[in-house]
Amino acid sequence: MPEVLVVDDSKVMREMVVACLRPYPDSRFTQASSGLEAIEQLSLKSYDLLVLDLNMPDIGGIEVVEFVRGQDHLRSLPIIIVTTRGDEASRERALSAGASLFMTKPFTPDSIQGAARSLLEKSPSQDAKPQDEASRG
Template identity: 55%
Template sequence: MRRMVMASLRPLGAVAFSEAGSGLEAIERLALGAVELIILDLNMPDMHGVEVLEFVRGHHAYRELPVVVLTTRGDEASRAEALAAGATRYLTKPFAPQNLHECVRELLDAA
């Protein structure tokens, strides 16, 4: 699924992307800096996506960082939990690559 997400973002051009295989790896990569947007699944090894989101929102340097949740969880409770934790957008899988592309472009342009 990560490959499909990365492929759908290639048309953004000169934007650099990095991927993480787990919640802990995502936090480690965030600490390296130069992150302008996070695309986050709720179902990840090591940590639930909401835990990663709470970590991000709990640190002053990342409070305004756009976070797109992209997950298979289409239920209203999961959506409400992620948005309450600070998700900027909530998209469900399967997704239309164009929708993800437009969402990311809009958030990067607004930053």
């Protein structure tokens, strides 16, 4: 049963992401409204997927990605960045920090479901190569 942590300072956006991913079989969702809360949640239990915004009031998404990649037990956690920042610098920074995939808002339910499915169903032995959702075709 996939455990998904959805992090965004907008409650509406968190609920939208959860609604889009709810059709994924047997998923369970935890929500966090800040980067600090995300780090707290990640220290309390294991997750199979992290969906993360970049723009947050306390600890930003890039810093959360860097935290995750710096922890041995979290290093392979797939991370989807979902953000309003569509500029190349933000995309490059997120992927360089260790995000698995970068998507811009607005997104379609199919695009985020496909992204989640591809990351959740990836074999653990495969290398997590960063991707830009726009380049997925």
